[in-house]
Amino acid sequence: MSQLLKVQNFTVSADGVAAGEEQSLEHPFGRAVDPGRLFTWAFHTASWPGRTEPGGSRGLDDYFTRDFSHNIGAEIMGRNKFSPQRGPWEDHNWRGWWGDEPPFHTPVFVLTHHPRPSFTLSDTTFHFVDGDPASVLEQAKEAAQGRDVRLGGGVSTIREFLDADLVDTLQVAVAPVTIGSGLRLWDSPDDLLDRFHRDVVPSPSGVTHHLFWRR
């Protein structure tokens, strides 16, 4: 079985926006975007990685949060998912949004033109890599040791790997909110149908999951 490159639990608004404008430390998804409105579907599941209390739903949405780490051996993410800083690293104190126990538990490859030494937090090691999508994917697959690779986002990173035709599956949750301006994954989920099969699955929680796999 070959290793897949998978987009998992990626959430966009009804108008395709995953992050608004003016991303910052205070507004990691941009000034106009309240993450709670996008991610409610995930927060209420039993398997959401950020859950600290027992309980949570074990219905449809839980299959998606439960699958987030299933057979994943590495993640690739964009610099803008890792950090609110832009341009050269001012210092190396920023170690991601996720505290001392990041939810990845694998090597993570952060795309950046600005070199920085790797570091490890708990069982997650962050590497900072420059290169075209195909060569970064090759590095990540080797680190994943036979398991699949998650493409973590954001939008620009996913678009870049889609343009290079390197993505095998996508699970995108479309939330019933409209954001207007911002970073857009697509004009319409139908944009990908030339290259992907798709199941459209409405969830009782209000989001609609779009599940794509290569033709």
Place this chain on the structure above:
Amino acid sequence: MSQLLKVQNFTVSADGVAAGEEQSLEHPFGRAVDPGRLFTWAFHTASWPGRTEPGGSRGLDDYFTRDFSHNIGAEIMGRNKFSPQRGPWEDHNWRGWWGDEPPFHTPVFVLTHHPRPSFTLSDTTFHFVDGDPASVLEQAKEAAQGRDVRLGGGVSTIREFLDADLVDTLQVAVAPVTIGSGLRLWDSPDDLLDRFHRDVVPSPSGVTHHLFWRR
């Protein structure tokens, strides 16, 4: 996190039948039931354990076949799922339906009043146990070493554990075929709503997945 008892990928007809009458070596699901009509939804997925060719769908149904073994550390099954024989074992040559590589990869506890020595095929070990549901579940949880336990069926076994209120989650695929007579899981999927939450999820493949979790 406590260990769950889970029914996974269990398939019934629109009228709730999982196996017809007159089960035998030639007709493991009973004379009137063609397994192909019930299980098409699973056979076409990429993650179906019986798949030998590459390919297969990676949409909604694949989340369920992919989840079949996720964090499962043991299975409990009824004697009638293990074997077409009834009553005392005539000999020990029958080693299950699944050939030399059973799809379980964990200890399996077969409920029977008729003792028989344990045996191992590849990475699956079959144990033959007599006892009430709670004590068998206790054995299976210990063998699962912190992971969850799958309740494999058939219908009588699932009913027995439901009656003892030991089941935590069920994923039941309802296929768009009518069988008429046979072993029935329920009169209606609504029967379980007094004790379980439920998501009803129609699949593009034609089955409807009913996902139950404890209230």
